[in-house]
Amino acid sequence: MKTFRRLSKSKVGTGILILFLVLILASFAISDISNFRSGGSSLPQNTLAKVGDAELTAADLDTAMQRRLAAVRQQNPQATYADLAGDFDQIVDALIQERTLWAYARKHGFTVSKKLIDAEIVKLPGVRGLDGRFSEANYQNFLRSERLTDAQIRREIETAILQRLVIAPLAANTRLAPGIARPYADLLLEQRSGNLGLIPFAAFTGGPAPTAQELQAFYRQNAARYTVPERRSFRIARITNDQLGAVAPTEQEIAAYYQQNQATYGGTEKRVLSRATLPDQRAIAGIVQRAKAGGTFAAAAAPAGFSASDVSVGPQTRAELAAKAGEAVAAQVFSAPAGSVIGPVQSSTGFDAIKVESIQASTGRSLADVRGEIVEKLSADKRKNAIADLVGKIEDALADGSSFEEVATANKLPVLATPPLTRAGAAFDQPDFKLPPEFAGVPTASFDIGADDEPVVEPLPNEAGYVLVDVVEVVAAAPAPLARIEAQVRTDFIARRAQDQANAAATRVLAAMDRGTPMAQALGSLGQAGVRPPEPIEIRRGALAQFAQQGQEVPPPLRILFTLAPGKAQRAAGPSGIYLVKLDKVVPGNAATNPQLVASEVTGLQRSAGEEIALQWIAAAQKELGVTRNDDAIRAARTRILGGAPVN
Template sequence: MKTFRRLSKSKVGTGILVLFLLLILASFAIADISNLSQGGGSLPQNTLAKVGDAELTAADLDTAMQRRLAQVRQQNPQATYADLAGDFDAIVNALIQERTLWAYARKHGFTVSKKLVDAEIVKIPGVRGLDGRFSEQAYRAFLAQERLTDAQVRREIETSLLQRLIITPVAASVRIAPGIARPYADASLEQRSGSLALLPFAAFTGGAAPTTAELQTFYRQNVARYTVPERRTFRLARITNDQLGNVAATDGEIAAYYQQNQATFGGAEKRVISRATLPDQAAVAAIAQRAKAGGTFAAAAAPAGFSAADVSVGPVTRAELVTRAGEAVAAQVFSAPAGTVVGPVQSSTGFDVIKVESIQTAAGRSLADARAEIAAQLTAEKRKNAIADLVGKIEDSLADGRTFEEVATANRLPVLVTPALTRAGAAFDQPDFKLPPEYAAVPGASFDIGADDEPVVEPLPNDGGYVLVDVAEVIPAAPAPLARIQDQVRTDFIAKRAQDRANAAASAILQQVAQGRSLAEAVAAAGVSGVKPPEAVELRRGALAQFAQQGQDVPPPLRILFTLAPGKAQRAAGPSGIYLVKLDRVVPGNAASNPQLIAGEVTNLQRSAGEELALQWLAAAQKELGVSRNEDAIRAARSRILGGGAQAE
């Protein structure tokens, strides 16, 4: 588990971790394939599923769940495996789909070359040396720091490339006729009118003060709400540049770096390019033909499923383009004048078509001009390497049996002992305690360390160094004493009583509406002080999409408005009260005069149809290969992991 916590928070590790997460998350959309045999009796106990000759083991699932938990904890440090219950089946299916991809590629001789994988590895920032180029030593240091093996990194990169080269072209070939999209465009213009009332909880808070007996009963009935989660006391020893002494770039190193990077400091021509890559030469030729006919490159590539962001590369040097696409492509691009469309030409990733948008001429700098920049870069790199060496030394000392105190003293590390903290970093016994900002993520990231486990080194955010973490004490979860939280329980009791009263009033109002009274008449008849008359509401269905575009949920009363039949009413719970919604009228939409809206629906449907086509491709591949699931083993894994059985490494 420590491996993936570090990887998820490390800048250099993000590029590797995201390959897996994109594979899993993208697969959620197509994770409902059901044409799997439900047997598994012949599979080994630790094999959850088998696709062709590719197996999914319990250890594979453990790794995936650990990574998913690390991702969730970036947003919610208190998350546990129990919070992943809704993701479990989707992750299992996504992993089976990954095995489908591998087994299909092997069966049909579709291999990813080492050159392609190497090209992806060199893009990881942490694998470059002082000269800015790939360094085997830096790569090994990266693997050691992130607790990864070369085989693990290569497997994940190969999986991502297989998905890009096999699944993406399948999904990108869908075309939808405008006539099919028209009903969806019409639906988005549908307009609904009605009325909306709010019964605020504050209007129902009056009444007698709760008695001691009522509070005790409410406390017992809701004891889980008042349970203080597990807490831990940490000892933290920060590892920063202060322990390194004077680390700086020398004059010789600065001069050598300048000479080795003449392409950068001596001046290198750059070309602003747009690029599309596909494994199908004919598809690339079609893009090239459209691009040469005029218009923007993005418009020429759009029919092949590319967005403007997908094809925009920006300014690159010849060396950078060689790394990305190969020497043959770079030679043609850097010999062509601005405005030229190059391709189709075979590259290291398939077939390319590239447009030279503009040319930026070289502008060199002297050593004196570049000295400060080079010195800062080399010094930062030397300090990064030096602190990585120090971290390695500390971890070696821990592996040799040294204690937290011995390691902290030997390396002159300042130590902070925290009070008992929850996973979120709160101190129940010391509510005013605040962790230093650089340690804010430490409790959540380190809550799986046991009191008897050896200390671990965790990275700090914003290049703040590292921290050596030791768990000094573990306090199990337990209910807080009623006497200590009596004011909170009283507030919660009054709030719950108000909610019950508001719901009872809502039921009475809805009953009157069902008998034919208007919502305004029924609300007025309820006679609740503080409740305003209903307001008119009028909305098009398409407006609901704006909430999703802004990353927001559709408010419950608006969502209900578009589920009701005319004349019907329904309630919706809100954070401050109960909403009552009544639908009066529905006006069907007509998109005949809005071709842009229809075109937008065509795009949306092509995207959805592409996902469906990818699903069908996977279903066909699984049918060809044969898939077996060991349901007993999957159920056992679910119980073990979601029940807290999965332990940190």
């Protein structure tokens, strides 16, 4: 749940379009809406919900969960679907909200043009080629990496644009009166004072050494703490350029590539032109006659009503002229020498008279100048194609029944055998073992392969080649042998005993305080070395917000201080001991002289109000469209994806 909420605060923009869309909609907390649910339904088994005419299918949910897991694994490579149990219901609800927006827009004729969606696709990362233009091949690679189809990404982009145009303005334009924020500002200025004591765990770490029976019992009771996660041993065969031999382009291929890319290497010729165009061919013929007779083209065109600025076209490439006048005109102009007058010639706008004032020669590079970079480019392409062919050959051999050993031997692949590794690549039995850096991601990518499954080919990052991976053994998760971790168990036992004793001491101190004994006296009566006298504490409620601004949790003692009534005391567990918090005095806040604080609270409340309005809009849209949930299918999907994982 916390991870989902944190990611849901991402900004809406070009980059967000590559994330799974429910996070965009969840930025308005719309996943909290739970109205219009139905226990049973007449929906097909694979349809989880229907909003108007828009359906949420099991395949849609599978795609969203896969992408969610991929995002979580960027922070925690060992994450599994079980770690998403707390997010499951929110993801389902948010997907339904996405369909609500899409269906509502379709019903009311609010559509997003294909041209606008294409413009957003061009902005996606990695879809442009080396020339800076959209590359269909790169776009297909992007879809494969995101596990999406073209239709799916277009649907997501369309809904994201609708969200930006429909829902975002609702939330952004909310306005509240300052008087509504005043009580909240007063609350932030509230000041509390009291006493803070600490009973440190370290004060109780002495005592007799634990017996073998105590350690054995503690080990059994805390078996989960000492469980080593599932591990798998692999055989990894690297597929690299070393297996390809010499790969180099021929001279004919180099020359052909140079000719095919003249726009890049050959440069572009430009011609400075003067041009007059009219629908009257005779008038244009008069301009041509006068221009050929001598003088400037501007003077020749003046009798027809043209000024000098009207006929001055300036430098033009052949493509630019073709776009203005047509390819037939461009062909004549770019085959004529400087000073030539062409016309009358029929163009896309009428009849033209054109003079080639001067020629700006292309500034291209010769084949000799660019041969090195062409060889490098073609060699890289050949290696990429050759290794792709080799991977295809290996996959075909595996499909035909060849074993890992046979494929590795036939293709001279170097093989690395690993000890049992966790998903993160750690070797519990051989802590000094380190995977080569290029194989660091192999366990994570291949951890779901079973010992009885066929070997698979996995890509290495940064286009470093491929690896053929075979799982040799699967070691189930199990507690580590006590004999091996006895020192750790002994340390943990002593720490737990100290915590229990510190808690018991805190109980005695709180009981004494309830009878009216001051905290200092109650702590002193413990007679325990290492327990210090309490310290005074005084803080305003608004200071707690600083912890959140710095991405930190509010310390438990401070959090408890603002839940107590005056004269009351309570304990709070900390990392180094048990805190005792007693509240003595509360001074109410008064924001009458702090207009900046009131204004800040107005801003915060307007944001919350905007989110609420967005919620209400979605709820109203759902009421109009009608929402049907197939709860049986949703529960089945949860079981299929998460297994028996509990809700967080």
